[in-house]
Amino acid sequence: MQKKKTGNFDTINTVSNTVTAFCMAILTIGLIAGGTWTANTVDGLRSDYHPDKIRKMVDQISDTVDTLHSTTNMLKDSPKDFDPYEEFSHFSQTLRLLVDSLDQVPLVVNEAESWRNMSSSGLHHMKKIVENW
Numbered sequence: 836m837q838k839k840k841t842g843n844f845d846t847i848n849t850v851s852n853t854v855t856a857f858c859m860a861i862l863t864i865g866l867i868a869g870g871t872w873t874a875n876t877v878d879g880l881r882s883d884y885h886p887d888k889i890r891k892m893v894d895q896i897s898d899t900v901d902t903l904h905s906t907t908n909m910l911k912d913s914p915k916d917f918d919p920y921e922e923f924s925h926f927s928q929t930l931r932l933l934v935d936s937l938d939q940v941p942l943v944v945n946e947a948e949s950w951r952n953m954s955s956s957g958l959h960h961m962k963k964i965v966e967n968w
Contacts, residue, residue, distance in 0.1 A: 877953075884946040892939040899932040 906925050 880946075880949070880953075884950075889943060889946070892936075892943060895939070896936040899929070899936045902932060903929045 906922075906929050
């Protein structure tokens with residue numbers, strides 16, 4: 836019986852299998868870390884920009900518009916008891932509430948843009964994954 840020799844091809848095969856296993860382990864760890872990061876980021880965005888918070892901002896804007904409307908009706912309905920100082924004070928308070936409410940609009944717009952970008956990016960990545968599969 837002749838003893839079988841291990842040649843260079845067996846060594847190359849062993850090295851390539853080892854490198855492949857190492858790369859697969861690195862890819863698996865990367866996918867788990869990326870998935871965890873994505874889940875935490877989406878959860879953070881969901882808690883920061885919850886629909887109840889957005890509804891509260893819209894309610895504040897609606898209250899400001901109601902106050903502005905009632906002020907203009909009050910000015911129109913009572914020409915006999917017209918006190919310019921008091922009416923100007925109400926009007927300036929209403930405008931201040933309106934300006935404070937308008938500061939919330941960029942938050943809503945930025946949140947909508949970030950959700951749109953995140954959705955587009957996610958769909959683009961899913962498309963690449965399916966194409967490469």
